[in-house]
Amino acid sequence: SKSYFITLxxxxxxxxxxxxxxxxxxxxxxxxxxxxxxxxxxPMGGAALDLTGxxxxxxxxxxxxxxxxxxxxxxxxxxxxxxEKHLKPETGLLQLREGLKVFANLRPATVLPQLVDASTLKKxxxxxxxxxxxxxxxxxxxxxxxxxxxxxxxxxxxxFNTEVYAAHEIDRIAxxxxxxxxxxxxxxxxxxxxxxxxxxxxxxxxxxxxASEYPDVELSHMYVDNAAMQLVRNPKQFDTIxxxxxxxxxxxxxxxxxxxxxxxxxxxxxxxxxxxxFEPIHGSAPDIAGxxxxxxxxxxxxxxxxxxxxxxxxxxxxxxxxxxLDTLNRGFRTGDIHSAGLxxxxxxxxxxxxxxxx
Amino acid sequence: SKSYFITLxxxxxxxxxxxxxxxxxxxxxxxxxxxxxxxxxxPMGGAALDLTGxxxxxxxxxxxxxxxxxxxxxxxxxxxxxxEKHLKPETGLLQLREGLKVFANLRPATVLPQLVDASTLKKxxxxxxxxxxxxxxxxxxxxxxxxxxxxxxxxxxxxFNTEVYAAHEIDRIAxxxxxxxxxxxxxxxxxxxxxxxxxxxxxxxxxxxxASEYPDVELSHMYVDNAAMQLVRNPKQFDTIxxxxxxxxxxxxxxxxxxxxxxxxxxxxxxxxxxxxFEPIHGSAPDIAGxxxxxxxxxxxxxxxxxxxxxxxxxxxxxxxxxxLDTLNRGFRTGDIHSAGLxxxxxxxxxxxxxxxx
Ligand SMILES: CC(C)[C@H](C(=O)O)[C@@H](O)C(=O)O
Ligand SMILES: CC(C)[C@H](C(=O)O)[C@@H](O)C(=O)O
Numbered sequence: 001s002k003s004y005f006i007t008l009x010x011x012x013x014x015x016x017x018x019x020x021x022x023x024x025x026x027x028x029x030x031x032x033x034x035x036x037x038x039x040x041x042x043p044m045g046g047a048a049l050d051l052t053g054x055x056x057x058x059x060x061x062x063x064x065x066x067x068x069x070x071x072x073x074x075x076x077x078x079x080x081x082x083x084e085k086h087l088k089p090e091t092g093l094l095q096l097r098e099g100l101k102v103f104a105n106l107r108p109a110t111v112l113p114q115l116v117d118a119s120t121l122k123k124x125x126x127x128x129x130x131x132x133x134x135x136x137x138x139x140x141x142x143x144x145x146x147x148x149x150x151x152x153x154x155x156x157x158x159x160f161n162t163e164v165y166a167a168h169e170i171d172r173i174a175x176x177x178x179x180x181x182x183x184x185x186x187x188x189x190x191x192x193x194x195x196x197x198x199x200x201x202x203x204x205x206x207x208x209x210x211a212s213e214y215p216d217v218e219l220s221h222m223y224v225d226n227a228a229m230q231l232v233r234n235p236k237q238f239d240t241i242x243x244x245x246x247x248x249x250x251x252x253x254x255x256x257x258x259x260x261x262x263x264x265x266x267x268x269x270x271x272x273x274x275x276x277x278f279e280p281i282h283g284s285a286p287d288i289a290g291x292x293x294x295x296x297x298x299x300x301x302x303x304x305x306x307x308x309x310x311x312x313x314x315x316x317x318x319x320x321x322x323x324x325l326d327t328l329n330r331g332f333r334t335g336d337i338h339s340a341g342l343x344x345x346x347x348x349x350x351x352x353x354x355x356x357x358x
Numbered sequence: 359s360k361s362y363f364i365t366l367x368x369x370x371x372x373x374x375x376x377x378x379x380x381x382x383x384x385x386x387x388x389x390x391x392x393x394x395x396x397x398x399x400x401p402m403g404g405a406a407l408d409l410t411g412x413x414x415x416x417x418x419x420x421x422x423x424x425x426x427x428x429x430x431x432x433x434x435x436x437x438x439x440x441x442e443k444h445l446k447p448e449t450g451l452l453q454l455r456e457g458l459k460v461f462a463n464l465r466p467a468t469v470l471p472q473l474v475d476a477s478t479l480k481k482x483x484x485x486x487x488x489x490x491x492x493x494x495x496x497x498x499x500x501x502x503x504x505x506x507x508x509x510x511x512x513x514x515x516x517x518f519n520t521e522v523y524a525a526h527e528i529d530r531i532a533x534x535x536x537x538x539x540x541x542x543x544x545x546x547x548x549x550x551x552x553x554x555x556x557x558x559x560x561x562x563x564x565x566x567x568x569a570s571e572y573p574d575v576e577l578s579h580m581y582v583d584n585a586a587m588q589l590v591r592n593p594k595q596f597d598t599i600x601x602x603x604x605x606x607x608x609x610x611x612x613x614x615x616x617x618x619x620x621x622x623x624x625x626x627x628x629x630x631x632x633x634x635x636f637e638p639i640h641g642s643a644p645d646i647a648g649x650x651x652x653x654x655x656x657x658x659x660x661x662x663x664x665x666x667x668x669x670x671x672x673x674x675x676x677x678x679x680x681x682x683l684d685t686l687n688r689g690f691r692t693g694d695i696h697s698a699g700l701x702x703x704x705x706x707x708x709x710x711x712x713x714x715x716x
Contacts, residue, residue, distance in 0.1 A: 076553075090553040120590055125478045141499075141521060141555065148556050157525045159560030163499060164518040166510055193604070195434075195448040197499065198506050202517030228608045229615035232478055232590065246551070250586045250608060257587035 003036035004311055007067040007275075009044040009060065009096075012089060013284025014294035014347075015073025021296035021351030022071060022303040025320060028358050029307070033316045040067070044096070045075025045089035045284075055092025061099045067275045069310035070100070071303060074284035097137055102269035102277050103169070104176040105137040105248065106309070109235075109255035109265060114328045118337050119260030121235075126258065131238040132184060133255055134177040135248025137269055139169045140199070142245045163199045165244065170206035172272070177242035178214040187239035189220045191227045191247055203244065224251070231255055256281050263295030263336040266302035268309045278306040292346035295334040297324055300354055323357035330357070361394035362426040362669055365633075367402040367418065367454075370447060371642025372652035372705075373431025379654035379709030380429060380661040383678055386716050387665070391674045398425070402454070403433025403447035403642075413450025419457045425633045427668030428458070429661060432642035455495055460627035460635050461527070462534040463493040463606065464667070467593075467613035467623060472686045476695050477618030479593075484616065489596040490542060491613055492535040493606025495627055497527045498557070500603045521557045523602065528564035530630070535600035536572040545597035547578045549585045549605055561602060582609070589613055614639050621653030621694040624660035626667045636664040650704035653692040655682055658712055681715035688715070 008023060010016040023039060030037050042060040043051050051057075055075075064070045075089040085091060111119060111129040119126035144162030152158055174190075181188040190207045192200035204221055211219045222230065224247045230237060231251065235258050243251060256262045262282050269277040280298030288294060301324060308317035331343045332353045338344045345353065366381060368374035381397060388395050400418040401409050409415075413433075422428045433447040443449060469477060469487040477484035502520030510516055532548075539546040548565045550558035562579055569577045580588065582605045588595060589609065593616050601609060614620045620640050627635040638656030646652060659682060666675035689701045690711045696702050703711065 085556075085559070088553060094554070120480055120483045120592070121478050122480055144518070149560065152524055157560060158522060159555075159557040160502070160520060160522040161555045161557050162518060162520055164516055167515045193607075195446060196452070197517075197519045198443075199517040199519050201443070202507065202515060225607045225611040228586065228612040229620070232612060232615040234478070247608075249551075249583045250605075253583040254586040254590060254612065257590040262587070 001034045001036055003038065004068040005038045005040070005066065007063045007070045008039050008041045009070065009072040010041065010047070011044050011073040011075040011284065012046040012077050013074055013286045013289040015075065015284055017290070017292065017294050017347045018280065018296040018299035019071065019073040021347060021354070022299040024351055025300050025354055025358065026303050028355055029316045029319055032358070033313070033319070035313065035316060044072070045092050046077050046080045048092060049080055049083070049087060049089065055087065055089050056095045061096065064096065064100060064275065069275050069306045070277045071306055072277060072279035073299065074280065074282065076284050077286040094142060096277065097269060098143065100275060100277055101138060101271040103136060103138040104173055104270045105135040106180065106268045106270070107133040107135060107252040107256065107265070107281060109133065109252070109259050111259045112261070112264070112325070112328065115259070115261045115264065115337055117339055119258060121258055125234065126260070129235045129259060131235065131255060132180055132240045133248060133252040134173065134180055134240060134242040135252055136169065136173040136244050139165055140245035163197065163246070165199050165202055167202070167206055170203050171210055174207045174210040174242060176270070177240060178210065178217050181217045181240035182214060185239040186216060187218050189222055189238055189241050191222050191224050191241055191243035191251065193224050194221070195223060207242065227251055228254060231258060252281070261337050262298070263334065264297050264301065266298055266305050268305040270309060276306065276310040278302040278310060292348055293335055294347045295336050296347050296351050300324055319358060323354050326357035327353045359392045359394055361396065363396045363398070363424065365421045365425040365428045366397050366399045367428060367430040368399065368405070369402050369431040369433040369642065370404040370435050371432055371644045371647040373433065373642055375648070375650065375652050375705045376638065376654040376657035377429065377431040379705060379712070380657040382709055383658050383712055383716065384661050386713055387674045387677055390716070391671070391677070393671065393674065402430065403450050404435050404438045406450060407438055407441070407445060407447065413445065413447050414453045419454065422454060422458060422633065427633050427664045428635045429664055430635060430637035431657065432638065432640065434642050435644040452500060454635065455627060456501065458633060458635055459496060459629040461494060461496040462531055462628045463495040464538065464626045464628070465491040465493060465610040465614065465623070465639060467491065467610070467617050469617045470619070470622070470683070470686065473617070473619045473622065473695055475697055477616060479616060483592065484618070487593045487617060489593065489613060490538055490598045491606060491610040492531065492538055492598060492600040493610055494527065494531040494602050497523055498603035521555065521604070523557050523560055525560065525564055528561050529568055532565045532568040532600060534628070535598060536568065536575050539575045539598035540572060543597040544574060545576045547580050547585070547596055547599050549580050549582050549599055549601040549609065551582050552579070553581060565600065585609055586612060589616060610639070619695050620656070621692065622655050622659065624656055624663050626663040628667060634664065634668040636660040636668060650706055651693055652705045653694050654705050654709050658682055677716060681712050684715035685711045
C-alpha cells in the first residue's frame with residue numbers, strides 16, 4: 001500500500017486543536033483507503049520561537065522539505081506581535097513558503113447552500129458563489145529587494161520595499177491559473193494595477209502571452225480597485241482569479257469573508273515539484289485558543305486538498321469533502337457558523353462527527 | 359462679496375455631463391449666498407490627449423494651480439487603454455495630484471437611509487455605515503523610484519516599482535487623519551501590512567508617534583488583509599481609516615461599493631495649502647456616456663466638499679448636501695440607484711431637481 005510522509009505544523013493559538021482533528025480524519029481515511037501515513041509533528045511560528053528562539057527552526061524546514069506534503073494549523077498571536085521582523089511568527093511562514101518554493105497559492109471561496117445565511121451579503125448575491133483565487137506566493141513585494149530602512153538627504157527616516165516580478169515568475173503562476181480555470185468553468189480574471197505600476201504592466205503582458213496556450217480559457221483583466229468592488233457587488237461573476245502576492249493577500253481574504261464562513265475555507269500552496277503546503281485560511285484566533293471552540297473544518301478541508309493536490313489521492317479527498325458536507329447536513333455547527341435550531345458543538349465533537357460521516 | 363476662481367475639468371465619458379450639473383448647482387448657490395465664481399473649463403485626461411497629445415496640458419495644470427479649487431469629472435476610457443504609460447489619461451490624473459501636492463485624499467462612504475437597499479449587504483449590516491477613508495495620495499508605490507523595466511542576469515524581463523515612505527509623508531497624512539477623526543467619532547484605524555513590509559513598519563511607528571498629539575482620538579492598527587475582510591463583515595466598526603496610497607485605492611473602492619451607491623460618493627484631495635481637487639469617486643463610465651443616464655449626485659456632493667474643505671464655505675456646502683437629500687426624499691433616482699415605485703430620471707433632470715431643492 002502507498003505510504004506518505006506528512007509533516008504536521010500545529011503552530012499557535014487554535015492551530016494544535018484543528019490539526020489534531022484533521023490528523024484523525026487523515027488516519028481514518030488512510031485505514032479505509034489502504035493508504036499509510038507517517039506523521040511528524042514539528043514546531044513553527046510562535047511555538048517555535050518560544051521553544052527554539054526562531055520562528056522556523058532548521059529541523060522543521062528539513063522535515064517539511066522531506067515530506068510528501070505539509071499540513072499547517074495557524075501561526076501568530078499578540079504575544080509575538082511586537083517582535084522584530086526576523087523574530088515574528090509571520091516571518092517563519094514566509095521562510096517556509098520560500099523554502100518549499102510554493103509559488104502558487106490556491107484559495108477557494110465557496111458559499112455552501114447550508115451556510116448561505118452566514119454571509120453578510122444578501123442571499124441572492126451570496127448564493128452560488130464559487131470562485132478560486134490563485135495568488136502568487138513567493139515573489140512580489142513580499143520578497144523583493146532592496147527593502148529596509150534608510151535616511152534621506154534631510155536626515156529623515158525612510159521605509160521601503162520593492163514590488164518586482166520577473167517574466168518566468170508571472171508565466172508559471174499564469175499557467176497554474178489557466179490550468180485551474182480549465183478544470184473549473186473556463187474563465188480567468190487577471191487582476192493588476194497596470195494603469196499605474198510597471199510591475200503590473202509586465203504582469204498583464206505575460207499573462208496575455210500565456211493565454212495563447214489556453215485558447216479554451218476566457219481571459220479578462222481587471223484593476224485591483226475594481227476587483228475589490230466587484231467582489232462585493234457581484235462575486236458570482238468570478239470563476240478563477242489570478243493575481244500577485246499582495247493583491248492576492250487582500251482579495252482572497254475579502255473573497256473568503258464574502259462567504260461568511262472563513263472557518264470553512266482551506267488553501268493549498270504548490271510548487272513546481274516537491275511537497276505542497278496546506279493550511280486553513282483563518283488565523284490562530286488566540287482569543288478562543290484552548291477553549292474547544294474552533295471550527296476544525298477548514299483544516300479538515302485543507303487535508304482534503306492535501307490528498308487531492310499534494311498526493312493525487314482524489315478518492316480519499318472526495319470522501320473527506322463528502323463527510324464534511326454530511327456533517328453539516330446532519331446539523332452540526334461550531335459557534336462561528338451556528339444558527340438557531342442547529343446543533344452547536346465544539347472543535348472535538350465536530351471532529352468526532354466528521355469521523356462518523358467518513 | 360467673496361469671489362473664487364474654480365477650474366473645471368470635465369474629462370472623459372460621463373465627466374462633462376456630471377460637471378455641467380455640478381456647475382449649475384454651484385452657480386445657483388453662489389447667487390443665493392452672495393458668493394461669486396469664475397469658472398475656467400480646461401481639457402484633461404483622454405479629452406486632452408485627443409486635443410493636445412498629452413493627458414495633462416501645461417495650461418490645464420497652470421489654471422488648476424492658480425485656482426481656489428478644482429472640480430474634476432472623470433477620466434479614462436477604452437480608447438486610450440492601450441496607450442503607453444505617459445500617454446494614459448490616468449497618468450494625467452497622477453500628474454495633477456502631484457502638481458497640486460494634494461497628499462490627503464478624503465473618501466467618505468456613507469449609507470444613506472434612503473439608499474440602504476442599494477447595498478448588496480444585508481440591511482442590518484449596511485444601515486448606518488458612515489466611514490471616512492483618508493488615503494495618502496502623492497507617495498508610496500504610485501510615485502516611488504526606482505521604477506520601470508529591466509533585464510536580469512538570465513536575459514529575462516523584469517517589471518518593478520518601489521513602495522517608499524519618508525517619515526514626514528506619514529506624519530502629515532496621519533495628522534489629517536487624526537483631525538478628521540476628531541471631527542467625526544474620535545476613532546481612527548490605521549491600516550498597513552507591518553507584519554511583512556518595512557514601509558508599513560515605519561508607517562505604524564510614525565502613526566503611533568503622532569497619536570500622542572491627539573489623546574482624544576482612539577487609535578487602532580489593522581493589517582490590510584484583515585481590513586478588507588472587516589469591511590465586509592462589519593463596516594460599522596469603522597469611523598475613520600488612514601492608509602497608504604495603494605491600500606487606500608483598494609479599500610476605499612471596496613468601502614464605496616459596500617454602500618451600494620457609488621454614484622453618490624464624492625472625494626476631496628487636499629494639500630498643505632493651495633487648491634484642493636474634488637471629484638466623484640466613480641469612473642468615466644464610457645458605456646453610458648452622452649446618454650443622459652449618469653448620476654450627477656456624486657459630483658454635486660464633490661462640489662459641496664469643494665465649498666466646505668476647499669473654500670471654507672460651510673453654509674453653502676450644507677445647503678447643497680441638504681438639497682441632495684431633499685431630492686432623494688422627493689423620490690427622484692437615476693438608474694444606478696433606482697428601485698420600484700420611485701421616479702426614474704436622467705442626469706439633466708436630476709440636476710434640475712437638485713436646483714429646485716436648493
Ligand atoms: C501571516 C501573513 C504573513 C500571511 C500573508 O500575508 O501572506 C497571511 O496573511 C496569509 O495570507 O497567509
Ligand atoms: C485612475 C487611477 C490612477 C486612480 C488611482 O489608482 O488612484 C483611481 O483608481 C482612483 O482611485 O482615483
